[in-house]
Amino acid sequence: MKPTIMDVAARAGVSKATVSRVLNQNPQVKGEIRDRVLRAIEELGYRPSAIARNLATSRSNVIGLILPDITNPYFPFIARGIEDAAHQLGYSLFISNTDNDPKLEQDYINKMVEQQVGGIVLISSALDVAAVRQLTELKTPIVLCDRLIDGTPFDSVSIDNHKAAYEAVCYLISRGHKRIAHLAGPRNIQSSENRRAGYLSAMRDANLEPYISTGTFSFESGVELMGTVIDEFKPTALFASNDLLALGAMQEIIRRGMRIPEDIAVIGCDDILFGKMSRPQLSTISIPVYQMGVTAVQLLENQMTGGREGTVKKILEHKLIHRESCGW
Amino acid sequence: MKPTIMDVAARAGVSKATVSRVLNQNPQVKGEIRDRVLRAIEELGYRPSAIARNLATSRSNVIGLILPDITNPYFPFIARGIEDAAHQLGYSLFISNTDNDPKLEQDYINKMVEQQVGGIVLISSALDVAAVRQLTELKTPIVLCDRLIDGTPFDSVSIDNHKAAYEAVCYLISRGHKRIAHLAGPRNIQSSENRRAGYLSAMRDANLEPYISTGTFSFESGVELMGTVIDEFKPTALFASNDLLALGAMQEIIRRGMRIPEDIAVIGCDDILFGKMSRPQLSTISIPVYQMGVTAVQLLENQMTGGREGTVKKILEHKLIHRESCGW
DNA sequence: CTGAAAGCGCTAACAA
DNA sequence: TTGTTAGCGCTTTCAG
Numbered sequence: 001m002k003p004t005i006m007d008v009a010a011r012a013g014v015s016k017a018t019v020s021r022v023l024n025q026n027p028q029v030k031g032e033i034r035d036r037v038l039r040a041i042e043e044l045g046y047r048p049s050a051i052a053r054n055l056a057t058s059r060s061n062v063i064g065l066i067l068p069d070i071t072n073p074y075f076p077f078i079a080r081g082i083e084d085a086a087h088q089l090g091y092s093l094f095i096s097n098t099d100n101d102p103k104l105e106q107d108y109i110n111k112m113v114e115q116q117v118g119g120i121v122l123i124s125s126a127l128d129v130a131a132v133r134q135l136t137e138l139k140t141p142i143v144l145c146d147r148l149i150d151g152t153p154f155d156s157v158s159i160d161n162h163k164a165a166y167e168a169v170c171y172l173i174s175r176g177h178k179r180i181a182h183l184a185g186p187r188n189i190q191s192s193e194n195r196r197a198g199y200l201s202a203m204r205d206a207n208l209e210p211y212i213s214t215g216t217f218s219f220e221s222g223v224e225l226m227g228t229v230i231d232e233f234k235p236t237a238l239f240a241s242n243d244l245l246a247l248g249a250m251q252e253i254i255r256r257g258m259r260i261p262e263d264i265a266v267i268g269c270d271d272i273l274f275g276k277m278s279r280p281q282l283s284t285i286s287i288p289v290y291q292m293g294v295t296a297v298q299l300l301e302n303q304m305t306g307g308r309e310g311t312v313k314k315i316l317e318h319k320l321i322h323r324e325s326c327g328w
Numbered sequence: 329m330k331p332t333i334m335d336v337a338a339r340a341g342v343s344k345a346t347v348s349r350v351l352n353q354n355p356q357v358k359g360e361i362r363d364r365v366l367r368a369i370e371e372l373g374y375r376p377s378a379i380a381r382n383l384a385t386s387r388s389n390v391i392g393l394i395l396p397d398i399t400n401p402y403f404p405f406i407a408r409g410i411e412d413a414a415h416q417l418g419y420s421l422f423i424s425n426t427d428n429d430p431k432l433e434q435d436y437i438n439k440m441v442e443q444q445v446g447g448i449v450l451i452s453s454a455l456d457v458a459a460v461r462q463l464t465e466l467k468t469p470i471v472l473c474d475r476l477i478d479g480t481p482f483d484s485v486s487i488d489n490h491k492a493a494y495e496a497v498c499y500l501i502s503r504g505h506k507r508i509a510h511l512a513g514p515r516n517i518q519s520s521e522n523r524r525a526g527y528l529s530a531m532r533d534a535n536l537e538p539y540i541s542t543g544t545f546s547f548e549s550g551v552e553l554m555g556t557v558i559d560e561f562k563p564t565a566l567f568a569s570n571d572l573l574a575l576g577a578m579q580e581i582i583r584r585g586m587r588i589p590e591d592i593a594v595i596g597c598d599d600i601l602f603g604k605m606s607r608p609q610l611s612t613i614s615i616p617v618y619q620m621g622v623t624a625v626q627l628l629e630n631q632m633t634g635g636r637e638g639t640v641k642k643i644l645e646h647k648l649i650h651r652e653s654c655g656w
Numbered sequence: 657c658t659g660a661a662a663g664c665g666c667t668a669a670c671a672a
Numbered sequence: 673t674t675g676t677t678a679g680c681g682c683t684t685t686c687a688g
Contacts, residue, residue: 004682005682015660016659018658020683024683049442049444050444051382051383051443052680055680070407073404073601076404083425093422093423094421096415097412110375113375277547334665343674343675349674358674361673376666382666384667
């Protein structure tokens, strides 16, 4: 069996309390004894059991991350931010993918609570009201990241999606476009809804006729929807709710022998890796995803260490990135 | 405080042993009592503590995943496979990114061992000999995934990289190419080395002059190296060690006004998402990444549940995918 | 400065 | 079928 604290104590000729003290950097252990203990630890290859420690202290050095799908190129950078910040603070990280299934999301939250995580970063797929109520009663701290849930008391971090969309559309308008279509994401995701609303505001303010086609946040969806958009609306510009949609749309545009940006200018949102690699390169709204992850963990840490006064809702700054798909 | 098993026992008017029994689906609890307990659990919103349970049973229902960088588009699908398989079997999953730093890798392994994980799936960044020795002495089961380490006694799953590269090159040769260059990955990663060797074998067998340029597994590296390759070697075809390199190379080829595949045909390896989205679409060697993750967990589960006879080294099948970048 | 002892929440014999 | 009682490995008073 793995050596326990008792083995170390025996080998060092001290009590386990003393071993525990040196393990926890307690300064009031005499140098000589400390050395003896350290040596015993070394010789036995002893590793303290984190779970025993957690049980004893009833606090946990692990946090959980629940997200839709790590396979979607938007999320890995958030996850990296979260993980780096977590490790930085000495936490280990659980991860679970929900595939946008609220039921699964709920299951994973429960599972993590059972695992006694100290807190959870949640990139939510819109739980229903009942589920949210249940969450609120949990004593486990929760921070919403990227995707918010309306009227919810949780700390959160995101960007101003309405404003981001508004700016993207204004940008297109400023370049002379009047027929600007929008490829929207799922209606039950708040960031998607807000971008849609931002698009509509901008079009209304400019007195332009809006045209929206709704799909999922995927490349395939972009390909599929864009054909109809072109046929029905004949746009000269497109604002897609995320880059995957934009990239799909671009593929369809090109397949039809039209040029980007000459015939149709395209701007997306998210700034995923492949916007830089595509041809033409994709203009987009850059979201500080990594920073968002880091911030989420900071908020969580705050709650976990008790420093909580009221709900904190952080809004990070986005940035419009001009690339080839909008002209030179 | 959160309710404990004692609270439930008290509320249901039974002993905690009985509560424990219904928690563990022990069949020998009378229906009536079971119902009472279940109700008490419900009413208190009781959730059993997984860590207390782990301490008591001295087994763990969590496994760990250590990988280079979830932000690299190659890894998320492996991670998904691992996570899905893990949850399927009732395990929770820890995750850590090493950024290809062997030192960090070692740290995270230790941390996971302290967290009492039941096993570790390791996508390794080539630990040194000493580190491997230390691992071997660990009682924690380890499965190597995707990236193997020579002369190591761990179970593993990967593809035959040598063969994959060999086939890619033969494919190019069969299409009439003679000047075939290779963009290679880091020399300390085994899969990269094997692909390089596979390239060399194929070229030698065909009596062709090889040309290799070595970089990292990144898009930027592809862009950077390709210029020199073109100037020095004037290839008509390129085999890149992974898709990111291939995509970078394609960008540089196009920037120079050359055409793909007419002037230079390109084939990569990995089959990442964006090979399908690029223009032209990228030919590649498809690796069953998701399946690889699933298999890794199965091997781990096997070890954890004691069923271990000898070392198992699984080799999965790859597949050549023909797309536009190699012609029609 | 160090040791003894009482838990942390749960499981698993062993009794009853 | 259910209750009693030791632990699991560690931390943390409280004495000494």
